[in-house]
Structure formats: C-alpha cells, structure tokens
Amino acid sequence: MSAQPRVHLLTGAGSGIGAVLATRLLERGDELVLLARSAERAEQLAAALPGSEVLVADLSRPDSVESLRLPEGLDSVVHAAGIAELGSVAELSVGAWVDQLQVNLVAPAALTRIALPALRARRGTVVLLNSGAGLHAHPGWSAYAATKHGLKALADALRAEEAPYGVRVTSVYPGRTATAMQEEVHRQEGKEYDAAAWIQPETVADAILHVLDLPRDATLTDLTLRPT
Structure with a gap:
C-alpha cells in the first residue's frame, strides 16, 4: 500500500523563503494548501x-x-508570511504597529488555532518563521521586533499546550536573508543592497525541510541561522 501523501499549509509562498519551500515540497510529491x-x-x-x-x-x-x-x-503548518516597517518609537504610527502585529503575530495565532484539529489528526508540525529580531531588538526595529518576540512566546506556549497531542512546534530564526523583504528593509535603512552578502532563501528552506522531516523521537524547538 502506498504511503499517504504529506499535506502542508503554507503562508508566504508567493516570494522569498516561502516560494522556495513550496517548490521543494511540490517537487518531492507533497501536497500544498497555500494562502493568498x-x-x-x-x-x-x-x-x-x-x-x-x-x-x-x-x-x-x-x-x-x-x-x-x-x-x-x-502534516505541517508553516508560517512564512511577514511584513516589516522600520522606524523609531518616536516616529512609528499606530497604523504601523497594528499592521505588523496583525500579519506577523495575530494571523499566525488565528490560523494555527483553526488548523489544530487537522494537525492533531496527523501529529503534525508547526513552523513559525521568526527572525533574529525575535531574539534581539535593535534601534529602529521596535515594532517588527515586538511582533517577532511575541511570535516566540506564541511558539513556546503552543509547544507545551500541544505536546500531549503529538504536535511539534519549531521557531526558526534566520538572520538577514536575500529576499524582496530584505531589499525593502535596505531601502528603508538607506543602505546599498547586495543579495550575495546575506543568507540565501534556499538555505533557510533546506533548514525548514530538516525540521519537517525530523524523526518522531525528537523536537527541534529553536533553530537559528546567521550569515557567514
């Protein structure tokens, strides 16, 4: 009897890390449910x-x-979508805070909640694509970093809550990665952008695949990648 195809729910598949990951999963025969x-x-x-x-x-x-x-x-929900608007606390509008909180934190929480019955049914994995900003907040990054610190808290609580159901939860913290978002961040910072200077999205996608394929005898709780 042939194995049941693995099914993944993925946000942010339109570009960057999410697009690479979606392509890799399709190429190996997995099934994808994407959000647009x-x-x-x-x-x-x-x-x-x-x-x-x-x-x-x-x-x-x-x-x-x-x-x-x-x-x-x-078999998994991978939260790869996100937005970033830089600015100091003195400069950022309420709208900038709310927009980033909605997309980067509230939406992953809401989507995970409705996906939990399906994840429990297959003892699936939740992957939250976080950021180095989710571990350390730097000047000009207050709102974005706050959403990513919140995303870490969501992951930590969810991991403990869902362990009895066999659902695993992993936070992935990439440093600066050569994506369209990174190009926009450089524009906001007023800096030259060189994609070759940063982690390639394929590298992060490979790390996420490792998380998704991890044998059942372990949970990879936190995975940090930094540019060399």
Whole structure:
C-alpha cells in the first residue's frame, strides 16, 4: 500500500523563503494548501505552483481565516508570511504597529488555532518563521521586533499546550536573508543592497525541510541561522 501523501499549509509562498519551500515540497510529491490575500493573487499562485490548492484569506485581517475550509489532516503548518516597517518609537504610527502585529503575530495565532484539529489528526508540525529580531531588538526595529518576540512566546506556549497531542512546534530564526523583504528593509535603512552578502532563501528552506522531516523521537524547538 502506498504511503499517504504529506499535506502542508503554507503562508508566504508567493516570494522569498516561502516560494522556495513550496517548490521543494511540490517537487518531492507533497501536497500544498497555500494562502493568498485576494482572488487575483490566488490565480497567480496557482499558476506559479501548479498542483497546489490555494485558499483566499488576508492576513492583515486575521479574522478572514475563520471561514477557511482546511483538510482533515495536516502534516505541517508553516508560517512564512511577514511584513516589516522600520522606524523609531518616536516616529512609528499606530497604523504601523497594528499592521505588523496583525500579519506577523495575530494571523499566525488565528490560523494555527483553526488548523489544530487537522494537525492533531496527523501529529503534525508547526513552523513559525521568526527572525533574529525575535531574539534581539535593535534601534529602529521596535515594532517588527515586538511582533517577532511575541511570535516566540506564541511558539513556546503552543509547544507545551500541544505536546500531549503529538504536535511539534519549531521557531526558526534566520538572520538577514536575500529576499524582496530584505531589499525593502535596505531601502528603508538607506543602505546599498547586495543579495550575495546575506543568507540565501534556499538555505533557510533546506533548514525548514530538516525540521519537517525530523524523526518522531525528537523536537527541534529553536533553530537559528546567521550569515557567514
């Protein structure tokens, strides 16, 4: 009897680390359920990653995930979507704080909650793509770092809560990675951007694959990557 295909729910598959990870999972025969913020974006994702199921939910409005119809079983949920707006505490608007909190923290919590029955059914893994900013906050990064520190707290609490159900939870903390977001961060910082100077998204995707494929006798709770 052939093995049951593994099924993964993935956010942020449109670019960067999420896009590389989605491609790798499809290439090895896994099934993907992707989230897109609009019907138009869903069509683009379906064309770019053929064979994927694409659902529409806008992570800037976390309550939009409430109506999603998810598979009965999920082997993983990978939260790879995120936004960053830099600025000092003296400069950042309420809107900048709220937007980042909604996408980077509240949406992952809401999506994980509705996915838990499916994750428990397959003793699946939750991967939260965090950041070095989730461990150390630097000047100009207050709002973004606060969301990522919150994401670490979410992961730590969820790990303890779901251990009795066999659900594993891993936080991944990449340093600066050569993605479109990193290019935008450099623009906000007023710095020259050289993609070759940073971690490549393929490297982070490989680390996440390692987490997803980890044998059942262990949990990889926290994984940090730094540019060399």
